[in-house]
Amino acid sequence: MVSNKLKKIYFFFDSRATYAYSKNVIKQIYKFKKLKYNTIVSGTYLDKKFGNISKNFKIDNIKIGKKIKFKTSSKKIYSWSHNLGEAIQNYSKTLSKVKPDLLVLTGDRIETLAISLTASYMNIPTAHIQAGDKSGHIDDLARGAIAKFSNIHFPSCNDSYKRLVKWGENKKRIFNVGAPQLDDIHEFLSKQKKKKYVKLENILLIFHPVLNQINHVGMQIENILEALLYFNVPINIIYPNNDFGYSKILNFVNKKNKSKKIKVIKNLDRNKFLSLLYNSSLIVGNSSCGIIEAPSFKIPTINIGNRQNERPRAKSIVDTDFNKKNIIKFINYFFYNKKFKKKLLHKKNIFYKKNSGYLICKILDKILNKKINFKMEKY
DSSP, X not given: OOOOSOEEEEEEEOOXXXXXXXXXXXXXXXXXXXXXXXXXXXXXXXXXXXXOTTHHHHHTTOOOOEEOOOOOOOSSTTHHHHHHHHHHHHHHHHHHHHOOSEXXXXXXXXXXXXXXXXXXXXXXXXXXXXXXXXXXXXXXXHHHHXXXXXXXXXXXXXXXXXXXXXXXOOGGGBOOOOOGGGHHHHHHHHTSOOOOOOSOOOEEEEOOOOGGGGGGHHHHHHHHHHHHHTSSSOEEEEXXXXXXXXXXXXXXXXXXXXXXXXXXXXOOOHHHHHHHHHTOSEEEESOTIIIIIGGGGTOOEEEESSTTTTSOOOTTEEEEOSOHHHHHHHHHHHHHOHHHHHHHTTOOOTTOOTTHHHHHHHHHHHHHTTSSOOOOOOO
């Protein structure tokens, strides 16, 4: 029997990186009359050190429901565990008030782990976007735990689908829908003129700290910056995420910021970020953006270190260590290899499926409104 009651879906936002995941789903939810959405906003969205990220909501006409601060102190490593416990208390109070029919989570951040655990113990079902991914650092542990707490899984590619099955998740709960953050990218690209490769314009650097390499992060960012400054080109640097050690990265960036070549960006709204990607000639660093989003823009990526080691990747991506000479070698290759640039225009993005956000809404509508036989409980 189909219920006439509107189903309340709450989307949890915790970081810049995952904004577009949920945004592109919310854009489609209006097409389903028996679904209504709201949001819970936390993490770096409410931390002024990372810019005014919440302005994205106003630009995209997405309502902000509940705001819950998450402390992001990076002075002591134990502060993260302490903040995790405090977040669970705050999230439980909010969830008990809003009583969602479903909580939609994205990614693998510590905030997502906290609210995933909280919802599970409050018997609130969750759906996880970008489920089953594996990157190569501590977030993998969080992602695996979130999978066990989640009732519905939305992996972004075949590798992630297979991994969820290997982890023991029921195939009936897994829906391979692609990466919804690519929806607005392909919409954006459809409005642009056909991309032509001209002389180098700029390099985009996105580099985050890795917990088990925190003692080396200074050397890592210094080598990267020296390699980039070897070339007489503009360098755009986006703020790292709020993981322990981000302040060390910023300290080194600020030392080099005297160079007129460097521009440091705290935060950009989504459309400006897409324009920056579109006009970049190369992405350097260890962000998933270089693995998942960049191939849609036909931009090559130099992926440095092991933070993204376990992700499947397009042939537009090369992996290297923090050796300055190796980084320079690959930059030279990408800038001046004409054959590679021509081939790049024909590479496909393995994470892209058309209308991923709509597919997610369609599945949620069928499950929540009992249009298909689906048992929400996992035990």
